[in-house]
Amino acid sequence: MAELKLTGVDKSYGATQVLRGIDLEIERGELIVFVGPSGCGKSTLLRMIAGLEKISGGTLEIGGVRMNDVPPAQRGIAMVFQSYALYPHMTVRENMAFALEIAKVPKSERMAKVDRAADMLQLTPYLDRLPKALSGGQRQRVAIGRAIVRDPEVYLFDEPLSNLDAALRVATRIEIAQLKERMPEATMIYVTHDQVEAMTLASRIVVLADRGIAQVGTPLELYETPRNEFVARFIGSPSMNLLPGTIARAGATTEVALAGGGRATVAIATEPGSEGREVNLGVRPEDLSPAPEGTPALYSGEVDYTEALGEVTLLYFVAEPGAGQGVIAKFPGIHRGLRRRQVALTAPPEKLHLFADGQSLRAA
Known part of the structure; x- marks a missing residue:
């Protein structure tokens, strides 16, 4: 059974249809990347999976359970946003543990999960620092760590590297790839407009265009055998x-x-x-x-x-x-x-x- 399944999913804002007929199955352990031009609906699709946008039509299933009307907090997902959204008055440890504290997880269990995530993300030396004392890449790792401690069914990343400078983007991209290797069972969906991120991180890439899916495939499948002219020109730089x-x-x-x-x-x-x-x-x-x-x-x-x-x-x-x-x-x-x-x-x-x-x- 697919970890996440979209069947005939539509999204409309009034009379304006943004997405139509989205059919997609994501298996456990995959890192799926959504790419496409600005306005193609990739972030909207991610937010529908998260429950932050209402699905206009079709069905979303996670772990075989229909999720259309399930509140975001009960979907078993964790989301990493473009902005770090860290609490400035809390230390790294407190930021990472906050969601668990709200969920009334015992302190000993909270700290164990934070220590494990911090070790995985090489954040242990910074656990007692405030966000203002961290670099942009370190702050983004804290945001990722905050998702890891929740141990979700699905991780959602909404352009997490777009606020970083070029050198930090490369370093953090490599860290995300290494993180995925350390978490082979984790299912991740990643939105980006950066082709290099898509080609280097993805198990499969979903190219969105014209309110639907233009092609789904491994990075090299899309590069070597594009199904249509849009994908041919979108994948690769300079374009075909x-x-x-x-x-x-x-x-x-x-x-x-x-x-x-x-x-x-x-x-x-x-x-x-x-x-x-x-x-x-x-x-x-x-x-x-x-x-x-x-x-x-x-x-x-x-x-x-x-x-x-x-x-x-x-x-x-x-x-x-x-x-x-x-x-x-x-x-x-x-x-x-x-x-x-x-x-x-x-x-x-x-x-x-x-x-x-x-x-x-x-x-x-």
Whole structure:
């Protein structure tokens, strides 16, 4: 039985529907990450699971029990918010123990749970400090510890790292990953807009778009086999290039004639008779490389701008009329002197994607 199950879940505010037909099963021990553009409903969905938002339609079950009308405190969940929400006049120990004190848990048991959580989160030296004496990352760990001591069925994280600076985000992300390893049976749902967090933390990622679920899968499944153009462009940075064209030859492999004049052989089977069908060819910037001289190029254009990042160089190409938006290539290492030069690009057939009417032909 799934630890948490959503069946046909809807959410509306008056006449405005925010989420519709959400079907999702989360198994015990998974770390599920909700991602999507701003306004897609990921935090709303999390808050419905927590009981902080009313479900407009459908069913939520936790541990096989229907939870639609169960108060938040009785759902067996603990939530870590974007803001730390610590009591400034209480020590770390008192903050972590407060919910247990309210629940009238005996003091000896409270302290044992706090000590265990503090050890797990490397907070033991700070137990007698006030929040103002902690760094942002330490405060967020206290907020996580406050959830751990409650020993919930499900942990909910609502963009917990967004208030931290870049270096602290990396460190705290690693700490959360290590925490999950130490708690293999814990079920966690994590909301973020940060792709790196999603790709590095998740057992599975739920991509939300257009009031529903665009795709559910492991991080590498979403990266390697996106089901549609939205997921293809949303997962990966820079996002996938989409080049318009038509099928020139169908079969076990497919040859595509691109609107910009290039041609590409794609390791995707298409049905005989598909010739002439309009498609978009998808290629990730990191899969593009310079085409050897004298070989057909997938794309050729003038480099409009470059960004030298040290480990990689990003090349931005001028968009040509009728050829879609400008192409971005990501070359490993440092490449100087390419701006305003014509560069021809190619990519391995197995790294290319085909989309028709927004849907992947690989999954067809």
